[in-house]
Amino acid sequence: MSIGNQSRRGGQRRKHSEMKGIRRLAQHLDISIGTVSRALNGRPDVNEETRRRVLAAAKELGYVPNQSGRSLRQGTTNIIGFMMQTGTEITGQGDTFFMSVFDGVQAVFARHKLDLVALLCSSQEDPGDYLRRVVARGFADGVILSATQRHDPRVELLSERNIPFVTLGRTLTDAGQPWLDLDFEGMAQASIDRLVAHGHRRIAVTRPHDDVNLGYVFVERCREALAAHGLALDEDLVFRSTPNEAGGYQIGRDLLALDDRPTAIVLINETIAIGFYRALSEAGVKPGRDIAVIGRYSPHAQFLSPSLTCFRLSLRDLGVALAETLLATMPAFKHHYPHATANTLWPMELVEGASDALHIHQS
Amino acid sequence: MSIGNQSRRGGQRRKHSEMKGIRRLAQHLDISIGTVSRALNGRPDVNEETRRRVLAAAKELGYVPNQSGRSLRQGTTNIIGFMMQTGTEITGQGDTFFMSVFDGVQAVFARHKLDLVALLCSSQEDPGDYLRRVVARGFADGVILSATQRHDPRVELLSERNIPFVTLGRTLTDAGQPWLDLDFEGMAQASIDRLVAHGHRRIAVTRPHDDVNLGYVFVERCREALAAHGLALDEDLVFRSTPNEAGGYQIGRDLLALDDRPTAIVLINETIAIGFYRALSEAGVKPGRDIAVIGRYSPHAQFLSPSLTCFRLSLRDLGVALAETLLATMPAFKHHYPHATANTLWPMELVEGASDALHIHQS
DNA sequence: CATAGTTCCGTAAACGTTTACGGACGCCAA
DNA sequence: TTGGCGTCCGTAAACGTTTACGGAACTATG
Structure with a gap:
């Protein structure tokens, strides 16, 4: 061992317990902090022998590098934020929805030692302010935005701050960022085609009550699909609601109150089917027998009775795609994902159930 | 303005655009960075005039302090982590469970400029490793642990690292940390009393399939409550399942296959009622008419048909209590919460529905 | 005018890392 | 012996803040 090490400086050697962090480790091993850092990284x-000793000592002393120090030096945090709002009335997406997406995102991030955290914006706070406060501070290296609005101020904020991000859902104010979205157009087309083929002529559709939701193109595509069959979309049959169980219940009540009831309905949200079923049940109306219902898959929709015909997608795969799309925009990871699939619609597949078994025979 | 400012040092004045962070701001205003920092904080x-100028310039230049620099200096991050695992099969919490809890937590944190993030531990990774990796690095000032296991290694880790934390759910290996838990004992007692009063003698109960869940005391308390009425708990009527819809469906099938069916059942999880209803429905068995069912409240349970008699709690209030309990353990905030209510059971209230309308008349 | 007190601000040292740079040392060939 | 090269490691300067300290300018008081 060479003498004149920094640990001897000033002739006084402080006790180990007085030091913290990498210094403590270096002192314990009687080597310089630079070498410790190099060994650990x-x-x-x-x-190699030195590295072995360092690693062993790190484990023994329970040393973990300080995140702030590291980030400050490197200018990077190894953290990606998934922004979401607490108070689910807005998005209508359940916990399990995001949990499954997270699963896919993490599968990709794990390969790059990136950590995913959920940035929880209170419904009390302006999302723009929130992003400014937490992300602009260099909290995360990148962001995934969900529940994008048609005009979303967060998009402008992030792009002018040059923070890599990707959105789950299209926006009208496109800042050139990559996006992924569910293929509501495809769902609309397939639903209408299927119902018309079954003889339905009066078909109801649903839409979110404001523009915060992913499916703002849904109704228009339904209209087009109907037109292709020579049918018009009756405006009385376009139902708005909050995207939750209560909203579905309300839709059910409204629908039943109509003089000229539709013979079929397409539900755009996962959760509204439950409330909708309840409203029908109270009136003795049975899905699949008295009215055809098509909805979206969710863990509980699967267990509704009669079983719901619905459109399903792999949320985990969606998460994988989101992660890859984001990384493809980040210089440090770009080369790993030369042809990530951005700006594309995510397909959904039809799961046949009993809820749309009703066929209308022309008289 | 005084001369000899640091911004003039060396006689050369670098262009504003070359500087970053607080230096840029200081140079722009031609005052020292110390003053800028003081003004902002x-x-x-x-x-006051200086402060006004600084604030205005900060807004104009879009300056936000760097989180790493600040944390490094202060040793604090102003971030609290709520740890949860992705892959919801494990927790079985319903869609909006956590979102509602977050809402309450944030209401408290907002008063102290604390930010809540969800620490998403992949189900692929050991939760202990995860905590070591992210939290021990000084990522968060405190942690809320959910879905605690009976023996939870995370508890030991956090307590030996001296990181403030609170658990939602009791643990057997108590490290002296504060905890909150749902009053499953109270639910057990009230359920059994109610069903027995309605004449039921053969009562089934459910329990999680392993010890990861909150309600490990539930079955024992049911047993005691039955014993108080002179009844024994039939071990064949203790159903285990995964805490999700599929688990509830399985319970339903198993129950219906019994030779000597129970006349009532108590479901401990929110989500299993949906699958359970489905299994009954397929067999033509109707809750409230053919069997009495008591469950837990959730946004969809409310819309089951027939309506579910269930135990409800205010998740938002629970979140508030969690936050206050945590802050009460942190020196910096302790004095704000002199008598936070730790180590207490959170009561649930009964919501009467139609699912337990079945009364048994003794013959 | 001298002194004390107040108000404001600049200076510089931390906080815990990473990393460019250079130096010490050993080895080998000329 | 000399020089060159490779291997390993120590030194010190960043990264962007906050804050203890001291000092300058000003006001009040005698």
């Missing part, structure tokens, strides 16, 4: 210019 | 020893 897998740099090549360090003796 | 609301320190008293700064001229």
Whole structure:
């Protein structure tokens, strides 16, 4: 061992317990902090024997590098934020929805030692302010935005701050960021085609009550699909609601109150089917027998009775795609994802149930 | 303005665009970075006029302090983590469970400029490793642990690292940390009493399939409550399942296959009622008419048909209590919460529905 | 005018890392 | 012996803040 090490400086050697962090480790091993850092970070210019000792000592002393120090130096945090709002009335997406998406995102991030955290914006706070406060501070290296609005101020904020991000859902004010979205157009087309083929002529559709939701193109595509069959979309049959169980219940009540009831309905949200079923049940109306219902898949929709005919997608795969799309925009990871699939619609597949078994025979 | 400012040092004045962060701001205003920092942080020893100028310039230049630099200096991040695992099969919490809790937590945190993020631990990774990796690095000032196991290694880890934390759910290996838990004992007692009063003698109960869930005391308390009425708990009527819809469906099938069916059942999880209803429905068995069912409230349970008699709690209030309990353990906030209610059971209230309308008349 | 007190601000040292740079040392060939 | 090269490691300067300290300018008081 060479003498004149920094640990001896000033002739006085402080006790180990007085030091913290990497210094403590270096002092314990009687080597310099630079070498410790290099050893821990897998740099090549360090003796393998030394590295072994450092790693062992780190484990023994329970050393973990301080995140702030590291980030400050490197300018990177290794954290990606998934922004979502608490108070689910707005998005209508359930916990399980995001949990499944997270699963896919993390599968990709794990390969790059990136950590995913959910940025929880209170419904009390302006999302723009929130982003400014937490993300602009260099909290995360990148962001995934969900529940995008048609005009979303967060998009402008992030793009002018040059923070890599991707949105789940299209926006009208496109800042050139990559996006992924569910293929509501495809769902609209397939639903209408299917119902018309079954003889339905009066078909109801649903839409979110404001523009915060993913499916703002849904109704228009339904209209087009109907037109292709020579049918018109009756405006009385376009139902708005909050995207939750209560909203579905309300739709059910409104629908039943109509003089000229539709013979079929397409539900755009996952959760509204439950409330809708309840409203029908109270009136003795049975899905699949008295009215055809098509909805979206969710863990509980699967267990509704009669079983719901619905459109399903792999949320985990969607998460994987989101992660890859984001990383493809980040210089540090770009080369790993040369042809990530951005700006594309995510397909959904039809799961046949009993809820749309009703066929109308022309008289 | 005084001369000899640091911004003039060396005689050369770098262009604004070359500087970053607080230096840029200071140079722009031609004052020292110390003053800028004091002005931004609301320190008293700064001229009000100066403060006004600083604030205006900060807004104009879009300056936000760097989180890493600040944390490094202060040793604090102003971030509280709520740890949860992705892959919801494990927790079985319904869609909006956590969102509602978050809402309450944030209401408290907002008063102290604390930000809540969800620490998403992949189901692929060991939760202990995860905590070591992210939290021990000084990522968060405090942690809320959910879905605690009976023996939870995370508890030991956090307590030996001296990181403030609170658990939602009791643990057997108590490290002296504060906890909150749902009053499953109270639910057990009230359910059994109610069903027995309605004449039921053969009562089934459910329990999680392993010890990851909150309600490990539930079955035992049911047993005691039955014993108080002179009844024994038939072990064949203790159903285990995964805490999700599929688990509830399985319970339903198993129950219906019994030779000597129970006349009532108590479901401990929110989500299993949906699958359970489905299984009954397929067999033509109707809750409230053919069997009495008591469950837990959730946004969809409310819309089941027939309506579910269930135990409800205010998740938002629970979140508030969690936050206050955590802050009460943190030196910086302790004095705000002199008598926070830790180590207490959170009561649930009964919501009467139609699912337990079945009364048994003794023959 | 001298002194004390107040108000405001600049200076510089931390906080815990990473990393460019250079130096010490050993080895080998000329 | 000399020089060159490779291996390993120590040194010190960043990264962007906050804050203890001291000092300058000003006001009040005698």
